[in-house]
Amino acid sequence: MNALVATNRNFKLAARLLGLDSKLEKSLLIPFREIKVECTIPKDDGTLASFVGFRVQHDNARGPMKGGIRYHPEVDPDEVNALAQLMTWKASVANIPYGGAKGGIGCNPGELSITELERLTRVFTQKIHDLIGVHTDVPAPDMGTNPQTMAWILDEYSKFHGHSPAVVTGKPIDLGGSLGRDAATGRGVLFGTEALLNEYGKSIAGQRFVVQGFGNVGSWAAQLISENGGKIVAVSDITGAIKNSKGINIPSLINHAKENGGIKGFNGGNAIDPNSILVEDCDILIPAALGGVINRENANDIKAKFIVEGANHPTDPEADEILSNKGVVILPDIYANSGGVTVSYFEWVQVSHFSLHLIWHVAAK
Ligand SMILES: NC(=O)C1=CN([C@@H]2O[C@H](COP(=O)(O)OP(=O)(O)OC[C@H]3O[C@@H](n4cnc5c(N)ncnc54)[C@H](OP(=O)(O)O)[C@@H]3O)[C@@H](O)[C@H]2O)C=CC1
Numbered sequence: 001m002n003a004l005v006a007t008n009r010n011f012k013l014a015a016r017l018l019g020l021d022s023k024l025e026k027s028l029l030i031p032f033r034e035i036k037v038e039c040t041i042p043k044d045d046g047t048l049a050s051f052v053g054f055r056v057q058h059d060n061a062r063g064p065m066k067g068g069i070r071y072h073p074e075v076d077p078d079e080v081n082a083l084a085q086l087m088t089w090k091a092s093v094a095n096i097p098y099g100g101a102k103g104g105i106g107c108n109p110g111e112l113s114i115t116e117l118e119r120l121t122r123v124f125t126q127k128i129h130d131l132i133g134v135h136t137d138v139p140a141p142d143m144g145t146n147p148q149t150m151a152w153i154l155d156e157y158s159k160f161h162g163h164s165p166a167v168v169t170g171k172p173i174d175l176g177g178s179l180g181r182d183a184a185t186g187r188g189v190l191f192g193t194e195a196l197l198n199e200y201g202k203s204i205a206g207q208r209f210v211v212q213g214f215g216n217v218g219s220w221a222a223q224l225i226s227e228n229g230g231k232i233v234a235v236s237d238i239t240g241a242i243k244n245s246k247g248i249n250i251p252s253l254i255n256h257a258k259e260n261g262g263i264k265g266f267n268g269g270n271a272i273d274p275n276s277i278l279v280e281d282c283d284i285l286i287p288a289a290l291g292g293v294i295n296r297e298n299a300n301d302i303k304a305k306f307i308v309e310g311a312n313h314p315t316d317p318e319a320d321e322i323l324s325n326k327g328v329v330i331l332p333d334i335y336a337n338s339g340g341v342t343v344s345y346f347e348w349v350q351v352s353h354f355s356l357h358l359i360w361h362v363a364a365k
């Protein structure tokens with residue numbers, strides 16, 4: 001199901017349950033602003049390559065709009081729109097004073113060199129710099145982007161607006177990033193899972209987990225859960241999937257993925273078909289990659305009793321219904337993965353405060 005159709009459907013259902021005024025409901029379904037820009041860069045071989053970049057600003061009633069920037073071949077306007085809307089609900093659920101936004105560029109970061117990625121990020125920033133800002137819209141990392149991407153955005157933005165470390169979060173520590181932001185989404189997944197299991201009289205220790213996606217969210221969630229006694233029995237990423245019913249050694253898998261560009265070839269488990277990862281036998285399933293992966297095609301075959309949504313909108317509404325009828329409990333994305341934006345808020349406050357302090361200090365002299 002189209003990501004925006006799915007997200008709107010969920011919102012309309014929630015609006016009815018809340019008894020939300022129909023005019024307010026309609027206004028919240030329309031984003032504040034949708035930006036689409038062409039980004040052309042010279043590639044390393046001298047040829048030109050063009051990409052399309054998006055930033056959707058959904059709503060700013062509760063504060064500056066906030067959300068990640070994704071680099072992925074499947075980025076499209078409806079997907080970004082849906083993700084921006086989810087950020088508004090996520091900031092509200094986490095009770096942090098932000099609205100929602102999301103951005104992305106349709107590209108495959110794995111096929112671009114570091115210098116090409118830098119050029120692309122700087123061109124994208126040049127195209128949107130007037131529309132983002134410390135108090136209007138504050139980007140952060142998402143799939144395919146990282147602290148280095150944020151450093152480029154900060155540097156390019158600062159050429160137009162002066163040094164503005166609070167214009168992005170999830171940046172390197174040396175540039176005003178926050179300790180703990182890197183692990184924050186995965187740590188939030190751990191805390192959310194613990195709270196959920198406690199409701200059912202269970203704890204993490206001894207539970208069997210399957211994790212789809214082994215990037216920022218998936219690898220941190222797997223590491224922290226295994227440190228807390230959970231058994232990670234299967235993991236996948238774009239390169240492949242592995243299974244070990246005795247529990248995968250996550251620190252070794254992290255090292256392997258760093259050295260080899262993915263989990264493929266890890267010898268601490270058996271290779272399995274990545275398409276079967278979501279239906280592997282486990283107690284708790286953590287999707288931590290793309291949206292819409294749990295759908296009517298596979299929902300009936302899911303064996304997990306709990307699903308903790310590390311990814312954004314991994315479960316489409318049809319699957320929600322099937323799973324709910326099967327008694328599977330889902331911890332939704334806007335709660336389960338809100339640890340990242342929460343620590344982004346701390347980073348933003350720290351840096352804004354630091355800048356104010358500097359201004360005060362200079363003025364006092
Ligand atoms: N980063 C954050 O703070 C937050 C992220 N999220 C959400 O979490 C999810 C993951 O984001 P993040 O960890 O940051 O992204 P990363 O780019 O760091 O990692 C994504 C992971 O998913 C893998 N992947 C991509 N496609 C597939 C596929 N078809 N099957 C299996 N694995 C796949 C990637 O493999 P490979 O690297 O080999 O391409 C990589 O391991 C996204 O939905 C994002 O929106 C939500 C809240 C905050």
Ligand SMILES: O=C(O)CCC(=O)C(=O)O
Nearest residue numbers: 067068140142340341344
């Ligand atoms: O840290 C942030 O500001 C946003 C993180 C994000 O994109 C998300 O929660 O989906």
